[in-house]
Amino acid sequence: MSQERDPMGHRDGLCGDTAVYLLGLLDERRSAEFAEHARTCSVCSDELAALGPAVEWLAGAVPQVQAPGSAKQRVMEAVRAEATRAAKGTAHRATRRRRQARRAPIPTRALALAGASLVLALAVIAGALIGAASNRSGGSAARSVSAEVTLAGAKATLHLQGGHTWLTISGMHGPSPGHVYEVWVKYPRHTLPSATDSLFAPTSTGAASVEVPGGSSASEVMVTQEPAGGSRLPTSAPVIVARVS
Amino acid sequence: MELVQAGDANAFEVLYDRHCNAAFSLAYRICGRRASAEETLQDAFLAVWRTSERYDRGRGSVRNWLLRIVHNRAVDALRRGVMRDSHAQQEEGAVDRLQGPQDTETQAFDLVQADQLQGALRALPPEQSRVVELAYYGGFTHTEIASMLETPVGTVKGRMRLALTKLRVAMDEAEPIRRDER
Numbered sequence: 001m002s003q004e005r006d007p008m009g010h011r012d013g014l015c016g017d018t019a020v021y022l023l024g025l026l027d028e029r030r031s032a033e034f035a036e037h038a039r040t041c042s043v044c045s046d047e048l049a050a051l052g053p054a055v056e057w058l059a060g061a062v063p064q065v066q067a068p069g070s071a072k073q074r075v076m077e078a079v080r081a082e083a084t085r086a087a088k089g090t091a092h093r094a095t096r097r098r099r100q101a102r103r104a105p106i107p108t109r110a111l112a113l114a115g116a117s118l119v120l121a122l123a124v125i126a127g128a129l130i131g132a133a134s135n136r137s138g139g140s141a142a143r144s145v146s147a148e149v150t151l152a153g154a155k156a157t158l159h160l161q162g163g164h165t166w167l168t169i170s171g172m173h174g175p176s177p178g179h180v181y182e183v184w185v186k187y188p189r190h191t192l193p194s195a196t197d198s199l200f201a202p203t204s205t206g207a208a209s210v211e212v213p214g215g216s217s218a219s220e221v222m223v224t225q226e227p228a229g230g231s232r233l234p235t236s237a238p239v240i241v242a243r244v245s
Numbered sequence: 246m247e248l249v250q251a252g253d254a255n256a257f258e259v260l261y262d263r264h265c266n267a268a269f270s271l272a273y274r275i276c277g278r279r280a281s282a283e284e285t286l287q288d289a290f291l292a293v294w295r296t297s298e299r300y301d302r303g304r305g306s307v308r309n310w311l312l313r314i315v316h317n318r319a320v321d322a323l324r325r326g327v328m329r330d331s332h333a334q335q336e337e338g339a340v341d342r343l344q345g346p347q348d349t350e351t352q353a354f355d356l357v358q359a360d361q362l363q364g365a366l367r368a369l370p371p372e373q374s375r376v377v378e379l380a381y382y383g384g385f386t387h388t389e390i391a392s393m394l395e396t397p398v399g400t401v402k403g404r405m406r407l408a409l410t411k412l413r414v415a416m417d418e419a420e421p422i423r424r425d426e427r
Contacts, residue, residue: 019405059312061362067269
């Protein structure tokens with residue numbers, strides 16, 4: 001991050017960064033600092049209000065082209081599948097609540113979660129050992145972590161750089177028909193992983209490069225196979241597990 | 246948008262139809278490749294569907310929120326270095342440009358607006374439009390731009406600020422467009 005002189009003469013050096021903030025050029029830390037600063041600096045706050053719409057305007061200042069119809073088909077398939085599943089889930093939860101009101105709950109879900117957590121913990125430990133080994137020679141701004149992969153012949157590496165996190169994968173076969181691979185992130189002190197909106201299928205050569213939203217603050221990144229459209233909770237064991245820290 | 250937030254897939258389809266061309270156009274401008282732009286478009290719309298509860302009407306239009314997501318996704322891909330080598334729009338002929346007569350009202354509006362906006366960008370002094378284009382459409386940071394142009398970082402930041410200020414003035418002059426209704 002630049003440390004040049006503050007053009008506005010303010011002591012924290014943040015005044016004058018309005019344009020770069022609005023254009024999304026500051027890293028996560030500096031961006032958060034600027035946002036906090038703008039809450040109390042009337043100069044920056046006024047400038048944000050004045051220039052913000054100009055940046056949004058830039059999004060429309062491009063030659064207009066036709067979106068491919070195939071994209072809509074894929075998006076709507078996923079959306080309709082998720083909407084249907086969500087509706088079924090709501091009905092299922094209501095039915096289950098009625099049953100539970102009539103009898104003592106059987107802790108099968110808790111047992112299943114405990115089992116899944118144990119499997120996950122073992123995978124993460126293995127991933128950590130491999131990841132630590134791969135990181136010993138690191139030290140640059142970009143960081144790579146080898147992931148534990150259960151699919152034969154496949155390899156995966158998690159990359160972290162400047163607040164961006166992504167997975168590169170090779171040798172991975174495609175998901176079963178009607179399924180996709182889904183990326184999950186697990187945050188420190190959280191028991192269950194959180195769903196991301198990163199769904200993917202590798203190319204015909206078995207390669208994939210996948211964004212991991214929220215990966216920079218996660219402790220673990222996982223990939224599972226899920227029904228088309230993805231899931232809100234994992235429905236299968238992870239095929240890739242990478243420990244971030 | 247309230248219906249989308251309630252999980253109504255039909256309402257989402259209406260939103261998709263209304264904004265898909267603007268979203269794809271932005272993605273294509275940044276990615277420079279049809280396949281990458283299509284992937285970005287899909288990711289962005291699925292993100293809108295899955296995180297629709299995060300949309301806050303008080304902070305701007307759905308269109309602006311969606312285009313911010315598209316922009317972030319496309320630039321993330323660029324910064325990963327996946328597409329930068331071929332950033333020039335090599336496949337320019339592989340996409341269909343929107344043409345006025347057969348388009349819907351929204352698309353016609355996008356065309357008129359895009360013309361105005363591109364005119365405003367062209368009216369900027371070249372050194373100012375260059376830094377904004379490199380930053381917003383090229384995914385380059387201000388330090389990278391300073392290095393490319395062999396110009397002090399402070400100068401680059403100043404040019405960006407001046408460019409945005411002038412664009413804002415141009416916006417106010419072109420305001421008959423029903424910008425905030427969208």
